[in-house]
Amino acid sequence: MTTGKRGSQRPSRRAFIGLAGAAAAGSLHPAARAQTADAIRDLGETPSDYGRPSPFEDSKRWSRAPDATASSSNTPLADLEGIVTPSGLHFERHHTGVPAIDPDTHRLTIHGLVERPLVFTMDDLVRMPSASRFHFIECSGNSAREWSPAGAPNVQMSHGLASCSEWTGVLLADLLDEVGLKAEASWIVAEGADAGLMSRSVPLERALDDVMIAYGQNGEAVRPEQGYPLRLLVPGCEGSISVKWLRRIEVAHMPSMARDETSKYTDLLPDGKARQFTLVMDAKSVITRPSGEQKLDGPGFVEIRGLAWSGRGTISRVEVSTDGGDSWVDAEIEGPRYAKAFTRFRSPWRWDGGRHVLMSRATDDTGYVQPTLAALLETRGRSTIYHNNRIKAWEVHESGEVTNAEA
Amino acid sequence: MTTGKRGSQRPSRRAFIGLAGAAAAGSLHPAARAQTADAIRDLGETPSDYGRPSPFEDSKRWSRAPDATASSSNTPLADLEGIVTPSGLHFERHHTGVPAIDPDTHRLTIHGLVERPLVFTMDDLVRMPSASRFHFIECSGNSAREWSPAGAPNVQMSHGLASCSEWTGVLLADLLDEVGLKAEASWIVAEGADAGLMSRSVPLERALDDVMIAYGQNGEAVRPEQGYPLRLLVPGCEGSISVKWLRRIEVAHMPSMARDETSKYTDLLPDGKARQFTLVMDAKSVITRPSGEQKLDGPGFVEIRGLAWSGRGTISRVEVSTDGGDSWVDAEIEGPRYAKAFTRFRSPWRWDGGRHVLMSRATDDTGYVQPTLAALLETRGRSTIYHNNRIKAWEVHESGEVTNAEA
Numbered sequence: 001m002t003t004g005k006r007g008s009q010r011p012s013r014r015a016f017i018g019l020a021g022a023a024a025a026g027s028l029h030p031a032a033r034a035q036t037a038d039a040i041r042d043l044g045e046t047p048s049d050y051g052r053p054s055p056f057e058d059s060k061r062w063s064r065a066p067d068a069t070a071s072s073s074n075t076p077l078a079d080l081e082g083i084v085t086p087s088g089l090h091f092e093r094h095h096t097g098v099p100a101i102d103p104d105t106h107r108l109t110i111h112g113l114v115e116r117p118l119v120f121t122m123d124d125l126v127r128m129p130s131a132s133r134f135h136f137i138e139c140s141g142n143s144a145r146e147w148s149p150a151g152a153p154n155v156q157m158s159h160g161l162a163s164c165s166e167w168t169g170v171l172l173a174d175l176l177d178e179v180g181l182k183a184e185a186s187w188i189v190a191e192g193a194d195a196g197l198m199s200r201s202v203p204l205e206r207a208l209d210d211v212m213i214a215y216g217q218n219g220e221a222v223r224p225e226q227g228y229p230l231r232l233l234v235p236g237c238e239g240s241i242s243v244k245w246l247r248r249i250e251v252a253h254m255p256s257m258a259r260d261e262t263s264k265y266t267d268l269l270p271d272g273k274a275r276q277f278t279l280v281m282d283a284k285s286v287i288t289r290p291s292g293e294q295k296l297d298g299p300g301f302v303e304i305r306g307l308a309w310s311g312r313g314t315i316s317r318v319e320v321s322t323d324g325g326d327s328w329v330d331a332e333i334e335g336p337r338y339a340k341a342f343t344r345f346r347s348p349w350r351w352d353g354g355r356h357v358l359m360s361r362a363t364d365d366t367g368y369v370q371p372t373l374a375a376l377l378e379t380r381g382r383s384t385i386y387h388n389n390r391i392k393a394w395e396v397h398e399s400g401e402v403t404n405a406e407a
Numbered sequence: 408m409t410t411g412k413r414g415s416q417r418p419s420r421r422a423f424i425g426l427a428g429a430a431a432a433g434s435l436h437p438a439a440r441a442q443t444a445d446a447i448r449d450l451g452e453t454p455s456d457y458g459r460p461s462p463f464e465d466s467k468r469w470s471r472a473p474d475a476t477a478s479s480s481n482t483p484l485a486d487l488e489g490i491v492t493p494s495g496l497h498f499e500r501h502h503t504g505v506p507a508i509d510p511d512t513h514r515l516t517i518h519g520l521v522e523r524p525l526v527f528t529m530d531d532l533v534r535m536p537s538a539s540r541f542h543f544i545e546c547s548g549n550s551a552r553e554w555s556p557a558g559a560p561n562v563q564m565s566h567g568l569a570s571c572s573e574w575t576g577v578l579l580a581d582l583l584d585e586v587g588l589k590a591e592a593s594w595i596v597a598e599g600a601d602a603g604l605m606s607r608s609v610p611l612e613r614a615l616d617d618v619m620i621a622y623g624q625n626g627e628a629v630r631p632e633q634g635y636p637l638r639l640l641v642p643g644c645e646g647s648i649s650v651k652w653l654r655r656i657e658v659a660h661m662p663s664m665a666r667d668e669t670s671k672y673t674d675l676l677p678d679g680k681a682r683q684f685t686l687v688m689d690a691k692s693v694i695t696r697p698s699g700e701q702k703l704d705g706p707g708f709v710e711i712r713g714l715a716w717s718g719r720g721t722i723s724r725v726e727v728s729t730d731g732g733d734s735w736v737d738a739e740i741e742g743p744r745y746a747k748a749f750t751r752f753r754s755p756w757r758w759d760g761g762r763h764v765l766m767s768r769a770t771d772d773t774g775y776v777q778p779t780l781a782a783l784l785e786t787r788g789r790s791t792i793y794h795n796n797r798i799k800a801w802e803v804h805e806s807g808e809v810t811n812a813e814a
Contacts, residue, residue: 039654040506040601042506050467051631052630081575082539083539087458101463219492225455346537
């Protein structure tokens with residue numbers, strides 16, 4: 001360790017680093033010399049219209065069984081940094097495939113219990129007052145395998161049905177103000193332009209809060225598999241309610257009890273009753289590095305990193321354990337901490353080469369604390385596959401390999 | 408206009424909207440019916456490994472003359488929303504093309520006036536403490552055509568050498584602390600692994616501030632044309648100093664006076680002297696909508712939107728004029744307002760169908776106010792092509808067409 005004081009912006013971290021891997025410059029690995037020679041020998045590529053990741057990168061979405069009638073793909077969270085999910089890696093979930101919609105002919109109709117039913121073109125919507133906000137979307141079936149202690153082997157499979165983007169659009173409250181709500185209005189029903197006419201009902205109180213009609217995602221147009229050209233975005237709620245390829249909003253006095261809020265997306269309790277409209281995704285976190293199927297190449301400093309989010313507000317605290325939950329330390333949250341958005345946490349750790357079980361535990365600004373699997377099973381039983389926000393554990397082995405830890 | 412009170416989250420805007428375009432639902436355009444029928448008839452596409460924009464979108468980078476020895480491409484700012492530039496549309500500027508670098512063999516060497524020269528692998532760097540921050544990068548030659556009143560015809564050509572990403576990496580201060588600075592250290596010299604060995608010098612005081620060695624961009628790995636796998640990121644400063652494909656940092660007691668900080672990137676003044684190391688990009692803003700070569704399809708409400716940024720800190724105020732600078736109103740800044748990052752501003756406007764000249768003017772938290780072209784010419788003369796942050800004007804014609812306004 002050096003003891004230089006210049007640049008000690010973050011002195012608390014100094015003791016942890018210590019350079020397990022970095023080599024003295026005199027011992028430059030032959031591969032480094034080879035690379036240097038290769039890269040500087042030739043002129044490189046010219047500019048391109050629309051860039052792509054390096055061919056050396058193989059981050060991709062993972063799909064269990066690609067099928068147009070009921071399919072999904074998971075975000076490779078272990079590969080990602082920061083809070084933005086690149087749009088090309090945003091998880092997918094569609095019930096009848098991704099329709100190809102021409103924005104010039106697409107229309108949004110708002111009708112029902114309104115004073116003045118209206119039809120909006122994309123141009124109409126883009127001229128209106130807009131907002132841009134970072135929000136996560138999480139499928140209510142994310143972490144379905146985590147209802148069992150033998151959870152998924154990697155974080156893409158265990159937590160990859162969650163992603164975060166900067167969304168831009170019109171606030172639904174502004175549109176509802178334009179059409180004028182009738183006194184008996186209390187729900188809206190949103191319908192997509194996919195083959196299944198995916199429909200979900202949203203309580204009016206929520207629809208008038210921070211719900212957005214989104215046409216922008218991470219700067220550019222919403223991606224096809226995220227609802228191009230128009231998506232209902234219901235921040236903090238289960239993903240299926242953020243209806244994609246949005247074509248129609250009916251203002252009603254009750255929910256429509258549509259196929260996808262009765263046959264799916266309800267939570268069967270031990271007594272046989274089902275919870276319905278359990279929309280909000282509770283506070284959750286997961287360590288993305290080191291995580292399952294990664295391998296540490298030797299003892300020494302490792303920054304533990306992960307993501308936390310809550311459908312109820314902001315993340316106020318994330319704790320990390322390296323001993324299976326016997327002791328916890330507060331993780332550092334540097335950078336953005338938006339409501340209903342991914343929040344990145346970091347915690348310094350010196351791996352001693354021994355066996356360790358890593359866990360993270362999030363608390364949101366309502367005071368809610370992420371539960372253990374045991375606590376979740378106690379209240380919800382074993383009959384639901386939705387809304388699993390248990391604490392996830394990874395086991396670091398002496399070999400450096402990381403696996404799912406039964407917990 | 409309706410007068411519904413429910414959902415009046417933003418009452419100050421109500422008077423402005425009024426639905427110039429939206430049609431009553433009874434008058435649904437035939438095209439909307441056609442689209443609806445098409446989209447819901449067939450099952451859509453299945454999930455994909457890595458998504459792409461809709462084929463109906465044609466946002467792309469624009470390159471004046473693609474050439475591996477001196478080329479650039481511009482971001483289509485008029486098409487973008489929010490503050491994130493999609494990585495595929497981030498502007499490019501490279502002097503000898505984009506090298507293809509294998510991250511497994513890439514090394515970063517830090518040497519010179521240090522106690523312990525070191526060579527880092529990518530794994531070494533990723534294990535270290537990290538930070539994720541939103542920062543713009545702007546080429547010092549951005550808006551070069553704006554030194555003339557007859558500026559560029561659209562915002563992609565006038566301002567498109569600026570983009571903003573969420574960057575993740577190691578703080579250079581942490582690395583310099585590891586190698587240990589000698590007392591006489593006062594500059595660093597960064598070198599890229601492209602064919603031209605692009606080199607720039609950075610004052611040590613700045614290097615120890617918020618400079619980052621970035622390996623992440625908008626969640627995933629830095630894109631090839633942005634320096635994959637490693638880029639020096641010097642927030643707020645002209646883009647060329649954020650050396651891409653970073654392979655070597657030499658700690659020195661003076662700048663290297665490298666080719667690209669002597670033959671280029673200096674500002675020739677009227678008296679024949681040249682300003683050198685004019686690194687910081689001053690406060691700047693531009694209206695992206697409505698902007699040159701767009702067309703308004705009729706009078707009525709239009710939200711004026713644009714971007715503002717400052718290399719010295721945060722944007723504290725943006726003013727908008729719709730009468731060529733005779734009067735100004737404060738624009739709304741909703742959402743992220745990071746230091747040295749794009750900041751999105753919005754201003755409601757009801758276009759009366761007449762001729763209007765639109766302008767925006769940014770102020771940063773140092774109190775600096777974006778200047779007119781006349782003021783800039785007075786201090787800098789007509790011999791430089793760099794660091795142009797003049798107020799830009801767009802003219803809305805009675806036809807709805809928008810052009811560059813000489814100002």
